[in-house]
Amino acid sequence: MKKKIVFVINYFYPDPASTGQLLTELCLALQHDFQITVIAAKPGNNSATSAYAGGLFEEGALQQIRIIRLKLPGLNKASKLSRIKYILMYFILATIALLRERSVAIIYTISTPPVLGGVIGTIGKFLKRSKHVYNIQDFNPEQAEAVGYSKNHLIYTAARVVDNFSCRHANNIILVGHDMAETLKHRFMSGKLPRYQVINNWTDESDIAPLPKSEVHIARFLEENGLSGKFIVMYSGNLGLYYDLENLIKVARSFSKIKDLVFVFIGEGAVKPQMKHYVDEEALTNVSFLPFQPKKFIRYSLNAADVHLVVNQRGIKGVSVPSKIYGVMAAGKPVLGVLERGSEAERLISDSDCGRVVEPQDYEGVAGLIRYFYNLDQESRKEIGFRGRAYLEQNLKKEHSIAKYGEMLTALADG
DSSP states (O other): OOOEEEEEEEOOTTOOSHHHHHHHHHHHHHTTTSEEEEEEEOTTTTSTTOOOOSOSEEEEEETTEEEEEEOOOOOOTTOHHHHHHHHHHHHHHHHHHHHHOOSOSEEEEESOSTTHHHHHHHHHHHHHTOEEEEEESBOTTHHHHHTTSOSOHHHHHHHHHHHHHHHHHOSEEEESSHHHHHHHHHHTTTSOOOOEEEOOOOOOTTTSOOOOTTSHHHHHHHHHTTOTTOEEEEEESOOOTTSOHHHHGGGGGGGTTOTTEEEEEESOOTTHHHHHHHHHHHTOSSEEEEOOOOGGGHHHHGGGOSEEEEEOOTTOTTTBOOTHHHHHHHTTOOEEEEOOTTSHHHHHHHHHTOEEEEOTTOHHHHHHHHHHHHHSOHHHHHHHHHHHHHHHHHHOOHHHHHHHHHHHHHHHHHO
């Protein structure tokens, strides 16, 4: 009889969030070896305009995967109060849904919502007598601390104590970057280091591959958005608090006289209104904002760019890994990294030689690299991007990461 794993993961198909897409692919790959139940928010619950409909818990399915959907309040990511309300409701409802489950061999949680994601698994482990796998996609409170989300340092201290408790009692911690292992070691430098494993995130390299701008879907995308014949500097992903995008966008002003160079930001997030306000205030015509693209179309939208921005705010080294880098490498596009030296994404760019990197907040350096890529001939840019694709195929395939998860979960279930 297949062992039961309950994934408490907030975002799940068809939610466009990157963690939701990754964990959907993971669950689909594991469904034949395990009995899988997913506890996740209803699609659209992470929107400020989401509507209250149906009950608190609704059941559905995706192939062999049983899904319990939670009804949560709409989320305005620009409002701290809205975030707190959303997180607390998720924590309460997800914990109730988890405790209703029977015969659970493994509880799998992620670090979303911050800190409380781990607490849900810890509660479940003790009350359900199950094993707990804690997947840390982002270290908190370190991430919030890096951007000064709160001035109250007692909150950070208390949050770290709580999260360390979850880490200490997890049967296995999954980290998504080697630099994150250093953060975990620093946390426990005066005590026993919890068991952990580094497993990279991924993209589906069979789905996203290098394509020319002349490809019919890409050409139509460019034409519909007024981007035909343009040199495109693209950012595709969450326009959130941890990327310094509200300042990076100001670099666009120095390129306003280069008529064939444009900046394209695809996605939604807390700082998007601030970014749009700056563009309107400066009357910039070389910046476009587009919504998240459907998952099936990302293969085309990524290939519409000439160079991709992969960025993190200062202080995020060892705390988070921008998973968008895997899609950019799969598409064979050059990377302009705004990243701290020694961070996971910077290491991937340096090891593969698929782009150039400057430190966060070096805005002159960012502008210099944009000019560098703009002045390169097309073949040279293509060669740089293809090096990233080759490195990904050799070291970062989706099947390799999923196989590591399968081996770990099987050993834990049998152990």
